[in-house]
Amino acid sequence: MSQQSEEEVAETPYRQIFRLFLPAYCADQRIQDTLEYCRRTGCRDVLLFTTSYDEEPSFKSVEEVRTYTESVLKPAARRFREAGIAVGINVMQTLGHCYFPDDKEYRKAFPFQRRITAEGKNDRGGACPMDVGLQEWVKKTYSVYAEIHADYIFVDDEFRTMLRDGMTCFCPLHLKKIEELANVEAVTIEAVAKAIWHDLDSPLRKAYFEATTQGLAKMAVIIRNTVKAVAPETRLGLMTQVFPQAATGIDYQQILKALSGDERPLVRPQISLYSEIGLHQFAAASINPSIFREVLPKNIEHYAEIENSPYGVWAKSTAMTIAQIYALLLQGFMKQAVNFCSMFMRPLDELKPLIEAQVRERPRFEALANLIPDGNAPIGVYNYAHLHELEVRQVKAPGEYHHGHALAMALPNLGIPLGTDPNSPWIMLTGDALRKATPAEIDSLLRRGALLDVPALQTLTELGFGERIGIKVERELECDEVGFEEFTGPNGLDPLLHRFTLQSFLHLNYGHWYELTATNPCQAWSVVRNFRGDLVTPGLLVRENAAGERFAVLAFTGDVSNHWMANRYRARQLRLFFEWQARTPFPVVVTEDSPYCWTIINRDKEGRLVAGIINTSSDTILNLTPQMAGCWNQITCAGELPLQQAADGSVQTKLAPLDVLLLHQKTTE
Ligand SMILES: [Zn+2]
Structure with a gap:
C-alpha cells in the first residue's frame, strides 16, 4: 500500500x-x-x-x-x-x-x-x-x-x-x-x-x-x-x-x-x-x-x-x-x-x-x-418511538415489559425499508409509545395514515382517536378460533395473494390474535378462519376515512414470535398497503421474488438517494428485481458505474449471503 x-x-x-x-x-x-x-x-x-x-x-x-x-x-x-x-x-x-x-x-x-x-x-x-x-x-x-x-x-x-x-x-x-x-x-x-x-x-x-x-x-x-x-x-x-x-x-x-x-x-x-x-x-x-x-x-x-x-x-x-x-x-x-x-x-x-x-x-x-452525511437518518417506514415510552408501557408480566416494536423490526426481512425519519410518508404505529406523544404529534402521524398493531390501536382508542381510525379491537381470540389466515389482497383481486392460506395450527400459542371490526367503508386484505373454515376476523383490516386517511390494523400482536410476519405473502400485502397508504411508492424496494433482502435507503448531501441491498438470506442471489425510481449508478470498489438493468428492471448481480449491492441515484426521474 x-x-x-x-x-x-x-x-x-x-x-x-x-x-x-x-x-x-x-x-x-x-x-x-x-x-x-x-x-x-x-x-x-x-x-x-x-x-x-x-x-x-x-x-x-x-x-x-x-x-x-x-x-x-x-x-x-x-x-x-x-x-x-x-x-x-x-x-x-x-x-x-x-x-x-x-x-x-x-x-x-x-x-x-x-x-x-x-x-x-x-x-x-x-x-x-x-x-x-x-x-x-x-x-x-x-x-x-x-x-x-x-x-x-x-x-x-x-x-x-x-x-x-x-x-x-x-x-x-x-x-x-x-x-x-x-x-x-x-x-x-x-x-x-x-x-x-x-x-x-x-x-x-x-x-x-x-x-x-x-x-x-x-x-x-x-x-x-x-x-x-x-x-x-x-x-x-x-x-x-x-x-x-x-x-x-x-x-x-x-x-x-x-x-x-x-x-x-x-x-x-x-x-x-x-x-x-x-x-x-x-x-x-x-x-x-x-x-x-x-x-x-x-x-x-x-x-x-x-x-x-x-x-x-x-x-x-x-x-x-x-x-x-x-x-x-x-x-x-x-x-x-x-x-x-x-x-x-x-x-x-x-x-x-x-x-x-x-x-x-x-x-x-x-x-x-x-x-452520506454523518447522522443522516435512513428513509423508510417510520415506526414511532419515544425515549420514555417504557414509563407508560401497559404490561401483564415482567417478560412482556420490553416489547413494543417487534412487528416493525420484522419489516426489513420482508424487503420493506424501515427508516427513522419522522417526516416519512409511510407510517407504522406499534405498542404504546404513543402514550408519550403529544396530541399534535399524533395528529400529524394519523394525517398520513398508518399501519397499526393491536396495542397501538388500543392506545389510540384510549386517547380518543378510535373513531378517526374507525377500526375496533373486540376481544382476544381463543386458540380454537385461530385456524389459518387466508390472504386476499386489495379487493380480493391480487393474483399472487388470492386465496393463499397461512397455516396457523403450529403457532397457536404465539402472537395473540384479536377480533377486529370496522365501520364502513372497510376491506379485509386477509381473513382468519377456524379449523371448520368459518370466518373469525379480518387478519389485516383496511379502512380509508372521510378525510382520506388510510389505515390498516394487523389482528395479532406478534410480541412473542415473528412467524406471522416472515413470509412472502405478508411481504407483498404490506408493501402494497404502505404504498397505498402513503399514496407514494418506495423509491427502492425489493419484491417478494427476492426474499430476505434488507434495503437501507439514505440521502447524499444533494438529497439524491443512496441505497444498499444486503442479502440477509442464505441463498446466493443472481438476479434481483428491485423497484427503483429514476436512474442509478452502482457503487463499486473501482468507483461508480452505470447500473445494468434488464428491460424488466431486474439487476444481474451475484450477491452471496451478507453481500451488499450499493446504489446511488443519478436522477430522480
Ligand atoms: Zn440500589
Missing part, C-alpha cells in the same frame, strides 16, 4: 475506533500488532480498555489501577500518539457490570451494596450507584485514568438497570429513595415490582423511574467532576444499550447531561450482534442504534458498536462483520467503535481475514462515508 493512499484514508469521514485490551503480560506485542492493524486498515483511533472482561472481576483496588495505568496505559498512550493515533480510555468497570464475585475476602475489599433484582436476589454483575463507598472508589480510580489525558473517557455498559440477573435496583438504598420520592413508608420490593408491572398510575412506579435515574445521574456528575479536575480537555462518553428494553427505568437525557455538561455528548450505542446470530435477526439488531439515535437529543456524537472476538465469547464471521459495517454506514453511522480482539494473549494475526476484507472493501466504505 502506498503512503499516499494511507493519507487519503485519514481524511475520510469514515472513522474506525479500535477498542482493545492490553494484557500486561503481552502489552508490547499487542501495541506493535495494533500499530500494524492501523497501518493496514487506515484506523486512526484506539480506545483502551482498563480491565479485562475475560480474566478479571468487576472491581480492582486503587493500587492495582494505579499500577496498570502507570506500567501499561500511559506508555501505550505515548506510543500510539507518537504514531499519530488518537487515544481514548474505555473504563470497563465503573459500577461493575460483568462479574462481582461473592467471595468473602473479595467482598471485604469491596464492601459495596450489591444491586438487588426485582425478585430480591443479589445481582452477580455489579454494585449500586447510590453506595457512598462505591462513589469514593469511582472518584479515586477515575482520577488515575484522567492522568492519561485521553481525548475521551467512555463509561462502559453498566449505566442501565438490566445487568446480569434482571431488572435492578431494589436494594435498601433504592427503596429508601423510592419511599422519599413517593412519600410513603415501609416500601417493599414486592410492592414496587407490582406497581411497575401492574399499575401504570402508581406513585411507586414513578418513584422507581426517578430513583433509578437519580442514582446513575449522581454517579455521572461524580465522574465528570473527577475527570475534569485533572484533565479539562478530556470528554466523557456513555455506552448505551438496546432500546427500549435496556433503557428501562432510565432517563438517558438526564444522565448524558450530567456526564457531558455543556459539551457535545458522546454515545456508543450497543448493537446486540455479538455472535453469528440468525440472519432473520440481523436487520433488527443492526437498526437498533438508529432508533435510539432518533429519540436521543440531536447534538450527540455516536460511535456505533461492532464486536467480533474470534477466540472469545463474541465470535462471528468476517462476512457478518463487514455487512454490519455497511449497515451502519448506510444508516449514517460513520464513526464505528469496533472490538475485534480477544482480551487475552491471542496475536492479532487471527484477524487476518477481517483485515483483508476491510482493505478490499475500503473504497466502498469511503464512498458511502463521503456521500
Whole structure:
C-alpha cells in the first residue's frame, strides 16, 4: 500500500475506533500488532480498555489501577500518539457490570451494596450507584485514568438497570429513595415490582423511574467532576444499550447531561450482534442504534458498536462483520467503535481475514462515508418511538415489559425499508409509545395514515382517536378460533395473494390474535378462519376515512414470535398497503421474488438517494428485481458505474449471503 493512499484514508469521514485490551503480560506485542492493524486498515483511533472482561472481576483496588495505568496505559498512550493515533480510555468497570464475585475476602475489599433484582436476589454483575463507598472508589480510580489525558473517557455498559440477573435496583438504598420520592413508608420490593408491572398510575412506579435515574445521574456528575479536575480537555462518553428494553427505568437525557455538561455528548450505542446470530435477526439488531439515535437529543456524537472476538465469547464471521459495517454506514453511522480482539494473549494475526476484507472493501466504505452525511437518518417506514415510552408501557408480566416494536423490526426481512425519519410518508404505529406523544404529534402521524398493531390501536382508542381510525379491537381470540389466515389482497383481486392460506395450527400459542371490526367503508386484505373454515376476523383490516386517511390494523400482536410476519405473502400485502397508504411508492424496494433482502435507503448531501441491498438470506442471489425510481449508478470498489438493468428492471448481480449491492441515484426521474 502506498503512503499516499494511507493519507487519503485519514481524511475520510469514515472513522474506525479500535477498542482493545492490553494484557500486561503481552502489552508490547499487542501495541506493535495494533500499530500494524492501523497501518493496514487506515484506523486512526484506539480506545483502551482498563480491565479485562475475560480474566478479571468487576472491581480492582486503587493500587492495582494505579499500577496498570502507570506500567501499561500511559506508555501505550505515548506510543500510539507518537504514531499519530488518537487515544481514548474505555473504563470497563465503573459500577461493575460483568462479574462481582461473592467471595468473602473479595467482598471485604469491596464492601459495596450489591444491586438487588426485582425478585430480591443479589445481582452477580455489579454494585449500586447510590453506595457512598462505591462513589469514593469511582472518584479515586477515575482520577488515575484522567492522568492519561485521553481525548475521551467512555463509561462502559453498566449505566442501565438490566445487568446480569434482571431488572435492578431494589436494594435498601433504592427503596429508601423510592419511599422519599413517593412519600410513603415501609416500601417493599414486592410492592414496587407490582406497581411497575401492574399499575401504570402508581406513585411507586414513578418513584422507581426517578430513583433509578437519580442514582446513575449522581454517579455521572461524580465522574465528570473527577475527570475534569485533572484533565479539562478530556470528554466523557456513555455506552448505551438496546432500546427500549435496556433503557428501562432510565432517563438517558438526564444522565448524558450530567456526564457531558455543556459539551457535545458522546454515545456508543450497543448493537446486540455479538455472535453469528440468525440472519432473520440481523436487520433488527443492526437498526437498533438508529432508533435510539432518533429519540436521543440531536447534538450527540455516536460511535456505533461492532464486536467480533474470534477466540472469545463474541465470535462471528468476517462476512457478518463487514455487512454490519455497511449497515451502519448506510444508516449514517460513520464513526464505528469496533472490538475485534480477544482480551487475552491471542496475536492479532487471527484477524487476518477481517483485515483483508476491510482493505478490499475500503473504497466502498469511503464512498458511502463521503456521500452520506454523518447522522443522516435512513428513509423508510417510520415506526414511532419515544425515549420514555417504557414509563407508560401497559404490561401483564415482567417478560412482556420490553416489547413494543417487534412487528416493525420484522419489516426489513420482508424487503420493506424501515427508516427513522419522522417526516416519512409511510407510517407504522406499534405498542404504546404513543402514550408519550403529544396530541399534535399524533395528529400529524394519523394525517398520513398508518399501519397499526393491536396495542397501538388500543392506545389510540384510549386517547380518543378510535373513531378517526374507525377500526375496533373486540376481544382476544381463543386458540380454537385461530385456524389459518387466508390472504386476499386489495379487493380480493391480487393474483399472487388470492386465496393463499397461512397455516396457523403450529403457532397457536404465539402472537395473540384479536377480533377486529370496522365501520364502513372497510376491506379485509386477509381473513382468519377456524379449523371448520368459518370466518373469525379480518387478519389485516383496511379502512380509508372521510378525510382520506388510510389505515390498516394487523389482528395479532406478534410480541412473542415473528412467524406471522416472515413470509412472502405478508411481504407483498404490506408493501402494497404502505404504498397505498402513503399514496407514494418506495423509491427502492425489493419484491417478494427476492426474499430476505434488507434495503437501507439514505440521502447524499444533494438529497439524491443512496441505497444498499444486503442479502440477509442464505441463498446466493443472481438476479434481483428491485423497484427503483429514476436512474442509478452502482457503487463499486473501482468507483461508480452505470447500473445494468434488464428491460424488466431486474439487476444481474451475484450477491452471496451478507453481500451488499450499493446504489446511488443519478436522477430522480
Ligand atoms: Zn440500589
